[in-house]
Amino acid sequence: MANLGRKLALGVTMLVASFAMTGSQKEAQAAYISQFEINAYLECALSDDSSVLQACSCDVSGGEFCRCGTTCCDSWVMDSCERVNYYYRPPELPFCLEYCDYYIFFCVECGCRLGIET
């Protein structure tokens, strides 16, 4: 009886965990962060052959940002981040009015950093 109880508890726990994971993934899909138009880059210039440039952009986007070992950007991943240089300049003026030329580093936490496959 006790054994049945433990199995039942384990089953309920797994059921709750699976719902929780599904919910988490749906929310993650909604959390969409991608490159900005000005200058978004976390460029990967990795190559096995030094004569060939293999470059890619580390877009951080909904449903893709927790990639554990599947892209050439992986060795750059610190969570999943992109760096944006803000340089806002009104089209009618030759220079920016207020603040400009600053970097923002956007990072999305990823379970894969903690060794959890996502």
Place this chain on the structure above:
Amino acid sequence: MIRWSKHSQSILASVFIAFVAASCADPIEPATASFTQAESGIRISELDAPPVLAGMSGAELLDYVDSRSEARSASAADSPAFHRTTLTEASQDAAEVWIPARVPRMFPQELAIAITPAFDIDLLLDSEHAPPLPRIIYAGRDGSILTITASRLMRDETGQLAVRNIPVGANSTAEVEVDATTGGLMVYGHWLVQVNEAGTSVEQSWDHSGAKRLLFAREGMMFEVDIMPASALTDQQLIDIGASLELAGAS
């Protein structure tokens, strides 16, 4: 009824006067490095949060990012924001490429790329008639990223240098000497926005160790040497890289 002693009244008066004086004083002026105003037009403003995101709630910030990314996606296919080449190609093709003569071995040239913004992107302080200058990005073997940015100093119609007002976190700048005749400004850190995996919470802060930038002006140009993370290079290494900047093919 409360009775105030003369001593208490004196203290209260002092506090009141101090309060009125503080209220009437000019608003806090942004910290401005002395070399920058004269030579580069750079102004440093200490803020609590990146201006573009200031005052936004987490939900508003995520909505903002969403709208920006959608706008970018809609136009990216037809008009890419930048052109990317190897550093070697850029050095051969572009008329003006500024590269450091000395770079630590951890940044091999074969892993460096050049990003040239499209002509219609106001990315740098370029004049309207000059082509944008490529930005050079070195990929470090340890995962660090070294970025070299050169831009032309712009002046307005009266000849005054255009001001570049850079927002930074508190206590994050220092004046440095690039060489015997060139002063520079070191900015320690960058703005950091962290979103949790579920996309339900957002934190904004100034990350002092996330990166550091060396800024200096020379011969009508503004140069920036940026390393991420900050620990990948010492201040002196960053200064040495900046001091060695030269036009590709000049040596």
